[in-house]
Amino acid sequence: MSTLFEPVTLGAVALPHRVVMAPLTRMRATPPGDTASELSREYYVQRASAGLIVSEGTQVSTWGKGYMDTPGIHTLEQVAAWREVTDAVHAAGGRIAAQLWHVGRVSHESFHDGEPPVSASALPYRNRTTVRGEDGRPQRVNCPTPQALTARGIAQTVEDYRRATVNAREAGFDLVEIHAAHGYLLHQFLSPVSNHRDDAYGGSVENRERLTLEVVDAVTDAWSADRVGIRVSPVGKFNGLEDLGGGEAGLHLAGELARRDLAYLHLSEPDWAGGPALDDDFRARLRAAFPGPIIGAGAYTAEKAERLLGAGLIDAVAFGRAFIANPDLPARLRSGGPFNEPDPATFYGGGAEGYVDYPALG
Numbered sequence: 001m002s003t004l005f006e007p008v009t010l011g012a013v014a015l016p017h018r019v020v021m022a023p024l025t026r027m028r029a030t031p032p033g034d035t036a037s038e039l040s041r042e043y044y045v046q047r048a049s050a051g052l053i054v055s056e057g058t059q060v061s062t063w064g065k066g067y068m069d070t071p072g073i074h075t076l077e078q079v080a081a082w083r084e085v086t087d088a089v090h091a092a093g094g095r096i097a098a099q100l101w102h103v104g105r106v107s108h109e110s111f112h113d114g115e116p117p118v119s120a121s122a123l124p125y126r127n128r129t130t131v132r133g134e135d136g137r138p139q140r141v142n143c144p145t146p147q148a149l150t151a152r153g154i155a156q157t158v159e160d161y162r163r164a165t166v167n168a169r170e171a172g173f174d175l176v177e178i179h180a181a182h183g184y185l186l187h188q189f190l191s192p193v194s195n196h197r198d199d200a201y202g203g204s205v206e207n208r209e210r211l212t213l214e215v216v217d218a219v220t221d222a223w224s225a226d227r228v229g230i231r232v233s234p235v236g237k238f239n240g241l242e243d244l245g246g247g248e249a250g251l252h253l254a255g256e257l258a259r260r261d262l263a264y265l266h267l268s269e270p271d272w273a274g275g276p277a278l279d280d281d282f283r284a285r286l287r288a289a290f291p292g293p294i295i296g297a298g299a300y301t302a303e304k305a306e307r308l309l310g311a312g313l314i315d316a317v318a319f320g321r322a323f324i325a326n327p328d329l330p331a332r333l334r335s336g337g338p339f340n341e342p343d344p345a346t347f348y349g350g351g352a353e354g355y356v357d358y359p360a361l362g
């Protein structure tokens, strides 16, 4: 039995309470090097009272980039820029994980010198992403049909995650979180909808899990299992990927992850993206498959979080949109509000407005 404001330990990192800031893409990195900006330092410092901040998705390579002005963690300049952020968050008393992101086919040739993005298979893909338009402003465009990663491309991708982990550690992050959710690259391999491969990375559940587990093993090897979390969304519809057998496959993957003693499993639930809520039967089966710390996320209310914490089905909760609008969200939850309303018009791209100007309680 636990509550939101009890401490919890995620691997090597002790949290003073269980309110986590979810990873949130804001598309405000500095071009052309995709470095975290000074404004983003201010944004994260304002939110340092979170039990843990999980950074916005941070691409592990240029192939891993899918939207304009998202930050990377594969160049020296990017590591130096992140160092400014992590130092400032630590000075403000916080903890921060780097979310390692590879978008796979949710991308566009303009990010890859005119070449199509990479994925598990070269299947036509009906979805859109956001590139820089001719006027410099965000523009929605169709994603092209991707190219299937070759065996060499897969090995390079695993190496990119390993390198990104070394970089994240050097940049002063407390943890890394592998993004294996929401229809991005690792999920594209996990799902039979997007993975039609006939080699060791496609076909059976074990084969489809192979890339994710190779990435997990490379990342833990580059740092330590107690510094590594992973985010999954086995049930739901994300980025044009709907996987009806996802629940069972997700439980199988959770079992494999449990054997690796990771810092945490971060479950992104379907309701935030318009899907039906998970039931406690699935949660109980996930808990049985993965006895380590579980962070629940996805349109949670404080009441839902307290109920699931009390039932022992999750160990912490991540809030996204509420943290955008409420830099001091833990204090506001403690006092039962009031809460600022988030403005979706300023979620993605732009400057200070809707980013660092939401007020804290007086």
Ligand code: STR
Binding pocket: 025, 057, 067, 129, 130, 181, 182, 348
């Ligand atoms: C989906 C979930 C995730 O893991 C990462 C992102 C970041 C970029 C988001 C994307 C989201 C949802 C669709 C968005 C996209 C940026 C532009 C795109 C919001 C939240 C749209 O404008 C539809």
